[in-house]
Amino acid sequence: MPRFSKILIANRGEIACRILRTAHALGYRTVAVFSDADAQALHVQQADEAVHIGPAPVQQSYLNIAAILDAARRTGADAIHPGYGFLSENAEFARACEAAAITFIGPSSAAIELMGSKRLSKLAMLEAGVPCIAGYQGAAQDDATLAREAARIGYPLMIKASAGGGGRGMRLVQHANDLVAQLHTARSEALNAFASAELILEQALLEPRHVEVQLFGDHHGQLIYLGERDCSIQRRHQKIIEEAPCPVLTDTLRQAMGEAALKAGRAVDYVGAGTVEFLLDKQGRFYFLEMNTRLQVEHPVTEMTTGLDLVAWQLQVAAGWPLPLRQEQVACHGHAMEVRLYAEDPAQGFMPQTGRVLRWEPALQPGVRLDHGVVEGQVISPFYDPMLGKLIAHGATREEARRKLLRAVQDCVLLGLASNQRLLAELLAHPDFASGQFSTGFIAQQFADAPSLHPQPPQAYVLAIAAALFYQRSASAHATGLQGWRNHQGTALTYRIGQGEQQWPVELSARGDQTLCIGVGEQLIDLKLLHDDGRWLLLERDGVRRRHAYHLAGDELWLLTGQGAVHLHDYTHAPVAAQAGVASGVLGAPMDGAIVQVLVEVGSRVHAGQPLLVLEAMKMEHPLKAGIDGVVTRVQVSPGDQVKNRQVLLEVE
CATH class of the missing domain: 3.40.50.20 (Rossmann fold)
Known part of the structure; x- marks a missing residue:
């Protein structure tokens, strides 16, 4: 049966x-x-x-x-x-x-229980002879004990939720005077995410690589590994680019890590798919990080290099079948690379984003795979992880895989909410990434000035396209084409196009050859609109034709250009109102979520940058800070309240 x-x-x-x-x-x-x-x-x-x-x-x-x-x-x-x-x-x-x-x-409950605790698993790995990072994994969890152990380990160090993963409950502490506050934040986040406030401390390795080994075991005593994956490109301790094989591993080091992973798996009689994660330092020394007793997000890169279906293996093992391959039969071919597409705004500290997916049109090509669960029109809620899907590319070489993946990322159409699409493209195109020279600190240390990590005003070309689309909509509404619907055809139209609190004047004049002459600041841009089906715009500038995906509804425009997805408004006919500056005393919710803590009360004197509230959304806690020095005059929320994006939470005068 x-x-x-x-x-x-x-x-x-x-x-x-x-x-x-x-x-x-x-x-x-x-x-x-x-x-x-x-x-x-x-x-x-x-x-x-x-x-x-x-x-x-x-x-x-x-x-x-x-x-x-x-x-x-x-x-x-x-x-x-x-x-x-x-x-x-x-x-x-x-x-x-x-x-x-x-x-x-999946594996046995005993294996899950042991390896699901960073504290207990580290003790087991030390006993099994697997290299481990220096740290504290004791049962005592009071602040005094952790402070004493932190001083013994030395700074910088990592606080980690013992039951955690995905960067939640994890904090880097540079100095002793920051420890207690970070302990409390990590405990709170760990308790909310994993129902356990238990923590461990570990020495923070400087600029390591994050390399993991894919294990597979069956009920017949066989345990093998299927190569490794490099997962060093991370933000907030969460992976965003993964690849196989690791660009810097030698055959000797690969075998040593594989054998260490097998030691870890044998220590718990492992069955099914599992991953042993290591940190690799610049001297080629590696240390056990954790074991994930499940399928990994990044399993597709292993599938594309081995030609195996790991989910099929999971089902076969669970049904009692032996593994279909022995260790010596495992072969890897070419190179595979994966990016995680997140609903988040990298320019706002990677703040998760909620909203409706207005356009979803991934660009697929030979050698590119898409794993996703997105439906055009669906609402991305604050209740779950912000990852929308994954793009994976395979090539004969690392460079071929990188090039294919870069094109797929650049051409993917996601409109309606901010994402990390532009950041992914910039990372894939970066010379140091292309050469394989990077570590877990790559984004923070070498990518800090990237345009995608800072709010950027739209380019003149982008504003010109926006004005053309707003103008064309008006012309279409009058059923006259790009000319002939205005009483004063020779007079230029002035648009006010905005992004957030900023607005830019754009002047537009239509000529008889379907060309629009558009002035943005000191620049004059001629655009010829060749075709528009309501989703894609084909235009010509200086003899070069380009297609742009867009979504236009009312005075709101989402446009995909070389700057990624840009969100603009037509304020031409809106009343000119005083704009709130960055020093506004009104604190609004940056996204849908739940209030975890209220740190001030009416009458509290606060300073700019001081945390006022803690908002939980998409499994992470986000401190919301004061924009000005002043006194709290109104608090409109309490812990546990569900709040909506842009809802006013409190005011400071």
């Missing part, structure tokens, strides 16, 4: 869609689960059956073990794949599946 025939995917978004694809290809029936926020999501549409499991907050839906097991019972699902995140590394969930006679597609 087969071990299982119907798989429930206890996850959402791109990983749920990824698992569904392989499960269907292998003939399995599938069940999706969804929260209120995901009723129309892509994974819900793709599954054979779908079950609503609760409200949008994760504790009431995707972390609700009882609701997920009930969905399996109601649909007859006899296996559960947890994906990554959520319950994927929850030993209690694995035990609950076993108690319900449901196959858990």
Whole structure:
């Protein structure tokens, strides 16, 4: 008898869609689960059956073990794949599946429990002879003990949530006087994200590379590794570019890391897909970081270099089959590279973004793969991780993979909310990245002046296109084309085009050959509009034709150009109002989220840059700071309140 025939995917978004694809290809029936926020999501549409499991907050839906097991019972699902995140590394969930006679597609609950604790796993790795970073992984968690241990380790050091991952509950501390405040923040974030406030401390290695090894084990005692991945390009301790193989590994070092990873896996009798992560210093020494007892976000780069389907392997192992390959049969070909596309604004400290996806049109080509869960028109909510999807490219060489991926990123159409698309393109095009010379500190230390990390005014060319689109819409509304609908055709029109609090005057005159003469500051730009289907604009400037994706609704325009996706408004007919400057005393919510802490009260005297509130959104805590010196005159929120983007939270005079 087969071990299982119907798989429930206890996850959402791109990983749920990824698992569904392989499960269907292998003939399995599938069940999706969804929260209120995901009723129309892509994974819900793709599954054979779908079950609503609760409200949008994760504790009431995707972390609700009882609701997920009930969905399996109601649909007859006899296996559960947890994906990554959520319950994927929850030993209690694995035990609950076993108690319900449901196959858990993952390792044993004992392995999950041990390796899910950074503190306990590090103790186990030290015993197994795996190289580890100096630090503190004791049971005592009071501030005094941690301060004493921090002094012993020395600064800089890392605070890490013992049960954590994805950069949550992780803080870099440079000086002793910052330790206590960072401990409290890390504890709070860890408790909210992982239901555990336990922390460890580790020596902070300077400019290491982050290299991980993909393990796979079966129920027959076989354990092998499938090469390594370099995940050093990170922001806020979260990976954004991954590749295989690592550009700097020698065959000798690769074998040593692989054997160390096997030691880690054997220490817990590992079964299924798992990843052992290491930090690699400039001298070629490597140290155990953690083990992830699940499929990794970046597993596609391993799939593209090995030609294997790791989800298919997971299903086969869970069904009791032996691994299809021995270690000596594993072969890697070419190079693969992946980027993570996030709904976030890098120019605003990587602040997560919420809103509606107005356009979604990825650019695919041979050798490029897209894993995503996005539907055009869907709302990106504040309740879940801001990752929208992943673009992956494979080439015969690293340079070919990089070049393919850069083109795919630049041509991907995502309009309606800010993303890290431009940052990804700048990273892929950077000479040091192209040469393979980078570390985990690359963005902070060598990329600090990148245009995507700072608010940039739109280029004159971008403003000219915007004016042309606003003008053309008016002409189309009068059904006359680009000329003939105005009483004074020889008079130039003046537009006020804005971005945030800034506005720029743009003058436009139409000529008889479908050409618009547009003045932006001191520049004169001639644009000839050749074709417009409401989604793509074809225009000519100086004899060169270019296509631009756009979305225009009312006075609001999203436009994809060389500057990435630009959001502009037509304020031409809007009343001229006093603009709030950067020193405004009104503190508004930068996104939808929940208030975690209110740090001041009416009458509190504050200074510019002082944290006033802490907002939790997309699994991270964000301190909101005062823009001016002054006195708090109004506080309109309390801890636990759900707030909307731009909602006024408090005022300072």
